[in-house]
Amino acid sequence: MKLLIAMAAILFALQSVAKEYNINVSESMSFHLGKKQVEQIFTAIYEPLDIAPQFHYLPSQRGLRWVNLGQFDAEAGRVESAMHQFDSLIPIPTPLATVRLAVFCLDPQFCQVNYKEGMVIIKGSLLSVQFCERFALNCHAVQNTISAFQALAKSHSLQLLATDHFSIGSLCDSGLQKIYMYTLPGQGVNVRHYIHKKHLPLLSKIDLSIKEKLANGELNAFINRLSNEFANCNGEIIELVAPPSPKDQLYP
Structure with missing residues (x-):
């Protein structure tokens, strides 16, 4: 009897391990969106699959390596240009969102990309890093x-x-009351969810879940909550439709 109980306990433990599903969230995404909001949206995406994911927050490149090696099961969200060297990761076809680079400033005359001026970027934001490298800009990374x-x-x-x-969500914690934003011209970049190739059978189900969340407005409502958060703490974002000095602009 004791042997049967021990075997049953081992079998239960193995089943629990087998069902464990680990999602890596980049430090950039967690700072931009907040851990609670990230976990809510991916918990909702995986709910129809009867998967309750666990979330891990690692530095950008280390987290990607762990997912690529199969130590984690999925990467929460990345732009395609950051994923070329990770050949074990498969993108979910339907994007989670489309993002664009923008210049934020407190004085509208400075809301432009100019190689003569040093700009701040956020550590772990590969899209910003790649843009700075492409145009040899003087960029300084800060923690969040x-x-x-x-x-x-x-x-x-x-x-x-x-x-x-994705940067607007943390404005309430910055102490600012007003900020200007100029969105750089371009079509934008898709952010996709990535899974390790061992989970290929899940791809179509995850894709369908994301499509349904987009169709019923759940994902868009999530993005809109981020955009409106600054207004909820009496802050104001003023979007500029044109840069102060068009001749000085660099385009992605």
């Missing part, structure tokens, strides 16, 4: 979005280069 916005408030920098919607 709150630090970046505070750098503007303290005049440590005149410009912040970051993604549009």
Whole structure:
């Protein structure tokens, strides 16, 4: 009898391990969106699959390596240009969202990309890093979005280069009351969820779940909550339709 009980316990433990599903969330995404909101949206995406994911928050490249090696099961969200060297990861076809690079500033005359001026970027934001490298810009990385916005408030920098919607969520914690934003021209970049190739049988089910969340407005409502959060703490975002000096612009 004791042997049967022990075997049953081992079998239960193995089943529990087998059902464990680990999602890596980049430090950039967790700072931009907040851990609670990230976990809510991916819990909802995986709910129809009867999967309750566990979430891990690792530095950008280390987390990707762990998922690529199969130590984790999925990567929460990345832009395609950051994924070329990770050949074990498969993108879910339907994008979670589309993001664009934007320049944030406290004085509208500085809301432009200019190679002569040093700009702040957020550590772990590969899209910003790649843009700075492409145009040989003088960019300085800070730990998170709150630090970046505070750098503007303290005049440590005149410009912040970051993604549009995903950077707005932390403005309430920055102490700012008003900020200007100029979105760089371009079609935008898709953010997709990635799974390890061992989970290929789940791809169509995850894709369907994301499509349903988009169709019923759940994902869009999530993005809109981020955009409206600053207004909820009496802050104001003023979107500029044109840069102050078009001749100085660099386009992605």
